[in-house]
Amino acid sequence: MLVSGIKSRPVYGTLTPRAGAAEHLFVADADGALAILDLARNAPAGFFGHAHIIYVPLDRDHSAALKSLAPSMFYVGPTIAAALPRLTQSLANATMGTQLYLAGTEGLIGQAMRLALEAGVDHLSIQTEHRGSEARRVQCVHCKGITENVRTQPAKCSHCGLTLLVRDHYSRRIAAFQGVCIDAEEPGVVPATEEAFP
Amino acid sequence: MSDKTPKIAVRVSEIAPVTAEVKRFRFEPVDGAPLPTFSGGAHVVVEMQDGETLRRNPYSLMSPPRQTSSYTISVRRDEAGRGGSLFLHNRLQLGDVLKISHPVNLFPIDQRAKKHLLFAGGIGITPFMAMMAQLTDENRAFELHYAMRSADHGAYREHLAERYGQRLSVYRDDKGEAIALSRLLARQPLGTHLYVCGPAGMINWVLTTARSLGWPEQNLHHERFLAPASGKPYPVTLTQAGKTVEVGPHQSMLEAIEAAGVDAPYLCRGGACGQCETRVISCQGTLLHNDHYLSPAEKASGQKVMPCVSRFEGASLVLDL
Numbered sequence: 001m002l003v004s005g006i007k008s009r010p011v012y013g014t015l016t017p018r019a020g021a022a023e024h025l026f027v028a029d030a031d032g033a034l035a036i037l038d039l040a041r042n043a044p045a046g047f048f049g050h051a052h053i054i055y056v057p058l059d060r061d062h063s064a065a066l067k068s069l070a071p072s073m074f075y076v077g078p079t080i081a082a083a084l085p086r087l088t089q090s091l092a093n094a095t096m097g098t099q100l101y102l103a104g105t106e107g108l109i110g111q112a113m114r115l116a117l118e119a120g121v122d123h124l125s126i127q128t129e130h131r132g133s134e135a136r137r138v139q140c141v142h143c144k145g146i147t148e149n150v151r152t153q154p155a156k157c158s159h160c161g162l163t164l165l166v167r168d169h170y171s172r173r174i175a176a177f178q179g180v181c182i183d184a185e186e187p188g189v190v191p192a193t194e195e196a197f198p
Numbered sequence: 199m200s201d202k203t204p205k206i207a208v209r210v211s212e213i214a215p216v217t218a219e220v221k222r223f224r225f226e227p228v229d230g231a232p233l234p235t236f237s238g239g240a241h242v243v244v245e246m247q248d249g250e251t252l253r254r255n256p257y258s259l260m261s262p263p264r265q266t267s268s269y270t271i272s273v274r275r276d277e278a279g280r281g282g283s284l285f286l287h288n289r290l291q292l293g294d295v296l297k298i299s300h301p302v303n304l305f306p307i308d309q310r311a312k313k314h315l316l317f318a319g320g321i322g323i324t325p326f327m328a329m330m331a332q333l334t335d336e337n338r339a340f341e342l343h344y345a346m347r348s349a350d351h352g353a354y355r356e357h358l359a360e361r362y363g364q365r366l367s368v369y370r371d372d373k374g375e376a377i378a379l380s381r382l383l384a385r386q387p388l389g390t391h392l393y394v395c396g397p398a399g400m401i402n403w404v405l406t407t408a409r410s411l412g413w414p415e416q417n418l419h420h421e422r423f424l425a426p427a428s429g430k431p432y433p434v435t436l437t438q439a440g441k442t443v444e445v446g447p448h449q450s451m452l453e454a455i456e457a458a459g460v461d462a463p464y465l466c467r468g469g470a471c472g473q474c475e476t477r478v479i480s481c482q483g484t485l486l487h488n489d490h491y492l493s494p495a496e497k498a499s500g501q502k503v504m505p506c507v508s509r510f511e512g513a514s515l516v517l518d519l
Contacts, residue, residue: 021412022384094388097412120312120389125414 006168010106012130015039017047018099024051025100026071027087027112029080031132032104033062039101040069048072052090056083056108060132080108087112091119103129107137107148110175123172134197138166139176146176153196154182163190166197205245205297206233210290211268216353220321221287222260222272228295232266238329239305239393239421242269243467245297248285252456255282256423256468258395259301260327264335269298272353274321279425280448304471305395305421307332312389314340317377317404319396323353325421326395330362341365343382345400348372379407393419423468426450427488429509436460436519437479451505455519462505462519469507476503476517483512 015035018024024047026036033055040048052073053066063076077083100116102109109128116126135149138157145159154163157179164179171178183190212224227233236259246253257271276283290296305325307314314333316326326342333340342362346352348370358366369375383392392413394404401420408418428448435442436455445454452474455462465473469489478485478501487497489504496502503510503517 018412020410091388095384096386096388096390096417097384098388099412117310120310122310122414122416125416 004168008170009168010110010128010170012109012128015101015103015127015129017043018127020097021099022050022097023094023099025090025094025098026051026053027083027102027108028053029056029104029108029132030058030060031062032108032129033066035103035129035131036069036101037062037065054083054086054090056080080111084111084115087115091116091121099127101127104131105133105135106130107135110137110172113172114175117172136166136197137176138164138179139171139174140164140179142181147179151195151197152193154190154193155179203300205299208269208296208298210292210294210296213290213292216272217351219351220272220274220353222270223286223290224268224270225296225298226268233269234300235266236263236301236328237303237306238263238332239307239325240301240303240328241325241466242271242301243299244271246282246285248281248289251281253282253285254467256466258325258328258421260324262331263328272321272324280428302465302471304466305393305419308391308419311391312339313387313391314338315386315390315392316340316342317392317394317396317400318342318344319400320346320351321353322396326393327354329393341367343367343369343377345369345377345396346371379404380411383408383411383413391417391419395421398422421470422490423466423470424488424490424507426453426507427486427509429486430511432510432512432515434510435514435516437516438519445509450507451509455505460519464506467506469504472504474504474506476505476519477501478503479516479518480514481510481512481516482514483510485510
């Protein structure tokens with residue numbers, strides 16, 4: 001059902017310490033913490049003395065392990081929505097030479113990246129690592145409503161109720177995959193729902 | 199193929215000395231029609247019929263980008279150069295008609311930036327004259343750091359000081375002044391983009407320092423036009439045209455190919471844009487790559503060459519042209 005080879009589908013990498021950067025700003029959720037802990041094994045001495053970690057545990061809490069890295073600033077938030085204003089503030093105060101690292105779910109990476117783009121950071125200069133759930137943040141292209149944590153294909157729009165084909169077509173500006181009505185030509189004729197994004 | 203946009207016929211309407219080495223030239227369209235608007239950082243290729251030789255050299259536009267009645271360029275006289283600047287300084291007269299290309303921009307402003315940090319060395323000031331007019335019109339944050347040998351060598355220093363005030367910092371070599379680069383780069387707000395134009399040593403210093411301080415590649419911009427190097431003469435065989443062309447000691451491969459009536463691709467003619475990239479069919483000898491477009495690996499492979507600035511030494515060179 002998915003059209004493959006769509007260029008806007010984000011590609012993630014592996015976090016590595018950026019040599020020369022004066023400050024290191026991390027945003028992670030759930031198992032994204034493990035990407036930071038892996039990076040820590042290759043980090044030079046004193047690295048976390050210039051690091052700020054913004055962490056949202058969700059259902060997988062690694063905050064004790066992150067705290068043991070002794071970052072110069074450490075924030076644990078209850079939800080992504082609660083943590084994002086802190087990121088906005090940090091970006092507003094940051095100088096060039098600050099490396100941004102995003103790790104965890106695609107929803108977290110995408111929403112943090114959107115704020116970084118608004119702060120004038122090019123997406124190619126941001127390090128990302130996908131860890132944990134593949135659940136998607138989906139925008140219904142019809143009503144423009146965003147549905148979080150979409151795990152199935154097709155999926156129901158939580159705003160207008162249409163049955164959506166979740167595409168690989170991704171918007172960095174909106175930080176969401178695009179969902180398109182799957183039964184527009186024959187309403188009610190929809191394929192069986194499968195778990196596509198565990 | 200080569201730049202197919204029509205050439206624009208222009209008349210020289212002003213030749214003004216700026217410093218002992220720099221002159222400003224104003225070009226007005228012969229037909230009176232408005233010239234194309236452009237964006238700060240753009241250049242035009244100026245065609246000069248210098249006796250038997252047709253010269254085509256790129257020069258940055260320095261006039262305000264929205265000004266369509268005329269374009270201006272500033273040219274430093276290079277006694278040791280191949281002759282383009284000497285032609286403009288010594289031979290070009292008021293009222294002469296030249297042909298110029300449409301503007302091309304290989305050094306544009308990044309519109310996403312929160313702040314623009316400009317570094318000029320000597321005659322490298324010219325693209326920034328247009329850029330700053332645009333940045334001012336658009337009410338964007340910028341600073342210019344302008345290094346020069348002495349006050350007498352600083353083209354437009356007084357004009358810039360008057361117009362841009364606190365946004366201009368001048369550094370004079372003769373007074374031992376230098377840009378406190380590391381300190382300056384370390385205190386820039388996130389989202390700052392850096393632009394540098396000047397001597398190769400200055401460009402390398404600015405870019406290397408920024409990278410070492412964690413600046414990402416996406417925020418670094420530079421412009422460096424290379425003049426084609428001189429060297430020993432050599433023959434080049436063009437398979438599609440079925441011709442063998444002799445490249446003279448002070449001629450570029452591209453100029454020799456054009457002189458033989460073969461329409462080869464080009465845009466910047468300065469080793470920067472990549473338009474003239476040509477496939478090497480066979481090469482017995484050494485390609486002297488002078489461009490900064492091909493990667494080190496591509497240069498080492500010997501399968502591609504940029505005829506606008508690169509040369510060859512050896513027995514035979516065959517190109518897919």
